[in-house]
Amino acid sequence: MNTLTPPLPPLDPEAELEALLPAYFQGQTTEEETARVEDALRTSPPLQEAADEVLRVLDALQTLPRHTVTRSLRESVHAELDTPLPLRERLRPYAAAALFLLLAGGFVWMQAFPRAGQDPVPDIPPLADAGDTDAIRPPHTPAPYADNADHDPHAHAVAHVDPSGDLRAPSTEGSRTPTPEDTRDPARAAAAWLARTQRQDGSWDIEHYGGRKHLAVGVQGLALMALLQSGEEYPLQVVRAVDHLQSLQNEDGSFGGGGARMYNHGIATLALLHAYPRYPLPGTDSHYRSIARGLAFTSRSQGADGGWGYFGTEVDASNTAVTAWQILALQEARRLGLLPDDAPVLDTALAFLQRQAGDGTAVRYGNVLVRQQTDAMPVMTALCLLQSDDPDARRIAQALIQTYTPADSAEPGRLDPYRMWFVGRTHAGTAPPFRRALARTQIEDGIDAGSIPALTSDWGHIGGTVYATAMNSLAASL
Amino acid sequence: MPDTDALDVADMQATANGDRAAFDRILLRHQDFLVNFFRRLGACQGMAEDLTQETFVRLYKWRTRYRPAARFVTFLFTLARHAWADAQRKRGRRIAMATAWDPEFHDRGKEETPHHDLRLDMQDALLQLEEGQRMVVLLNTFEGLSYAEVGTALGIPEGTVKSRMFHAMRKLRAYLSEKGYDDEHPNAPASAP
Numbered sequence: 001m002n003t004l005t006p007p008l009p010p011l012d013p014e015a016e017l018e019a020l021l022p023a024y025f026q027g028q029t030t031e032e033e034t035a036r037v038e039d040a041l042r043t044s045p046p047l048q049e050a051a052d053e054v055l056r057v058l059d060a061l062q063t064l065p066r067h068t069v070t071r072s073l074r075e076s077v078h079a080e081l082d083t084p085l086p087l088r089e090r091l092r093p094y095a096a097a098a099l100f101l102l103l104a105g106g107f108v109w110m111q112a113f114p115r116a117g118q119d120p121v122p123d124i125p126p127l128a129d130a131g132d133t134d135a136i137r138p139p140h141t142p143a144p145y146a147d148n149a150d151h152d153p154h155a156h157a158v159a160h161v162d163p164s165g166d167l168r169a170p171s172t173e174g175s176r177t178p179t180p181e182d183t184r185d186p187a188r189a190a191a192a193w194l195a196r197t198q199r200q201d202g203s204w205d206i207e208h209y210g211g212r213k214h215l216a217v218g219v220q221g222l223a224l225m226a227l228l229q230s231g232e233e234y235p236l237q238v239v240r241a242v243d244h245l246q247s248l249q250n251e252d253g254s255f256g257g258g259g260a261r262m263y264n265h266g267i268a269t270l271a272l273l274h275a276y277p278r279y280p281l282p283g284t285d286s287h288y289r290s291i292a293r294g295l296a297f298t299s300r301s302q303g304a305d306g307g308w309g310y311f312g313t314e315v316d317a318s319n320t321a322v323t324a325w326q327i328l329a330l331q332e333a334r335r336l337g338l339l340p341d342d343a344p345v346l347d348t349a350l351a352f353l354q355r356q357a358g359d360g361t362a363v364r365y366g367n368v369l370v371r372q373q374t375d376a377m378p379v380m381t382a383l384c385l386l387q388s389d390d391p392d393a394r395r396i397a398q399a400l401i402q403t404y405t406p407a408d409s410a411e412p413g414r415l416d417p418y419r420m421w422f423v424g425r426t427h428a429g430t431a432p433p434f435r436r437a438l439a440r441t442q443i444e445d446g447i448d449a450g451s452i453p454a455l456t457s458d459w460g461h462i463g464g465t466v467y468a469t470a471m472n473s474l475a476a477s478l
Numbered sequence: 479m480p481d482t483d484a485l486d487v488a489d490m491q492a493t494a495n496g497d498r499a500a501f502d503r504i505l506l507r508h509q510d511f512l513v514n515f516f517r518r519l520g521a522c523q524g525m526a527e528d529l530t531q532e533t534f535v536r537l538y539k540w541r542t543r544y545r546p547a548a549r550f551v552t553f554l555f556t557l558a559r560h561a562w563a564d565a566q567r568k569r570g571r572r573i574a575m576a577t578a579w580d581p582e583f584h585d586r587g588k589e590e591t592p593h594h595d596l597r598l599d600m601q602d603a604l605l606q607l608e609e610g611q612r613m614v615v616l617l618n619t620f621e622g623l624s625y626a627e628v629g630t631a632l633g634i635p636e637g638t639v640k641s642r643m644f645h646a647m648r649k650l651r652a653y654l655s656e657k658g659y660d661d662e663h664p665n666a667p668a669s670a671p
Binding site: 015019053060070071212 | 538
């Protein structure tokens with residue numbers, strides 16, 4: 001047992017809920033715990049206040065620097081393992097053997113006693129039962145989908161696409177396998193990695209690649225958008241991803257849940273909208289219905305102030321970033337004619353965002369004023385306001401763009417694809433320094449060729465490699 | 479921390495069968511996470527690397543007795559926790575602490591990196607936590623271990639993990655508030671992307 005700190009008294013039920021908040025925000029709670037936390041969040045202002053502060057602490061902790069080894073530990077570990085033990089240490093096993101012979105029936109005793117020359121015994125978990133092979137999962141080895149097309153229900157759908165039905169309709173060749181030529185372009189190489197690592201059901205194993213469970217739905221949406229933006233090279237993978245996103249939709253029309261619910265919802269809805277006009281496949285009705293249900297939830301969950309918060313509930317405080325994602329989806333829906341012109345949801349949302357932006361010198365995130373050029377929020381606000389019908393909103397957007405769109409990534413040696421995607425969309429171009437940084441970071445060879453290591457990108461520590469690869473691909477494609 | 483459990487378990491079994499290359503793969507996969515763990519516990523860079531090396535030496539010695547009954551990282555951090563505790567015992571709790579020498583602490587206010595002051599304050603705040611609470615926070619929020627897994631790694635019940643997390647969060651929240659990282663502070667972090 002750990003004796004570093006004295007034992008603490010048991011927590012009362014309210015304190016236990018508060019103790020669960022960090023796990024809840026990281027998607028580690030069970031369904032029962034999640035339900036308990038969410039019920040309490042709806043009714044308990046003190047817990048809501050604690051939740052806000054815990055989120056702030058968790059994010060502040062993520063600002064801590066990430067260290068790497070500065071010398072070859074491999075060599076020093078091997079050197080230590082290969083160093084012959086001193087004579088005294090070498091004799092110890094013999095001494096133990098002598099003891100064993102001296103003590104009849106000492107087998108049980110030997111099991112309980114640490115063998116000579118070894119470190120103190122750690123508290124390791126109990127041994128698994130023999131034959132317990134479930135604990136050993138095979139390494140993640142995505143199948144080459146072109147080989148599996150015969151067995152894939154989506155392949156049929158792709159094969160029936162009418163190329164003349166849409167300007168950018170996919171070819172009828174079905175899936176293609178990424179080729180070495182794809183690695184010449186960072187965005188194409190990233191898309192090729194995404195296509196390779198997609199699972200048969202259209203999903204990506206977000207947690208396997210270091211992403212947090214509670215963000216998985218949004219990351220699936222970003223991966224779909226990255227495949228779409230790469231061109232028409234992976235129609236089968238796109239159809240699979242669309243199908244999978246639809247399967248993740250909740251009964252109330254929302255996508256995802258927990259502390260990042262509205263992020264997941266906004267991004268997933270936007271991804272489905274991006275896919276909608278490009279892949280008019282059999283089954284489009286379900287695609288349309290999914291979008292319509294998603295937009296209905298967006299509309300229902302809008303706050304009285306016109307914005308959205310993390311949870312999409314009536315007690316949730318609105319914030320700028322979450323609201324911007326919903327607006328991007330609503331604007332895309334209107335552009336596609338899927339949102340009536342007289343639907344007030346978009347106008348009231350833009351009015352909220354305009355209030356958050358003030359005179360265009362800084363943007364508020366909830367109540368927090370953001371002045372840093374490296375934050376994405378002013379740029380995503382500008383992107384939304386640029387498409388407003390209100391000339392004042394567009395003027396504010398231009399002011400924000402002038403102030404908050406420096407051409408470089410956040411820090412030298414670090415990628416900021418989240419912000420750069422918005423910068424690219426406001427400027428219709430992506431900064432050369434960003435592309436160069438991306439080219440330096442992208443893995444060139446091996447099974448992970450084309451991927452972007454998670455920790456090299458902002459928010460990669462919670463989104464994982466799929467997020468980093470998809471977001472960088474999106475930013476570099478513009 | 480990426481979930482590499484299947485790879486780790488397979489490599490541990492190969493290591494037990496004498497495959498040093500498999501052991502190297504485990505080392506390369508986890509060395510940075512362990513260095514970060516020890517750095518955030520309060521060790522300087524050199525000490526953190528020494529402790530990481532010691533953890534891997536212990537892991538190698540355990541290669542034939544390891545059984546995948548829980549996630550591999552749970553086992554690895556158990557070894558890391560023991561390496562840390564032993565080092566503290568041997569050195570009379572005189573492990574070189576990062577704040578005592580780290581030049582970053584002497585450059586406060588000079589660097590314009592986003593969140594620089596907040597970053598330093600959070601390092602300070604972590605070091606002010608009791609060690610048991612600090613370990614719970616690190617293993618859960620940085621290494622992604624669930625409360626049950628943290629309990630296994632530290633050898634304490636899950637209820638104790640919750641209790642430590644509760645008190646740690648209260649202290650960190652109070653610390654941030656005391657330092658002025660409230661709603662109007664320009665460095666106040668956004669709560670999500």
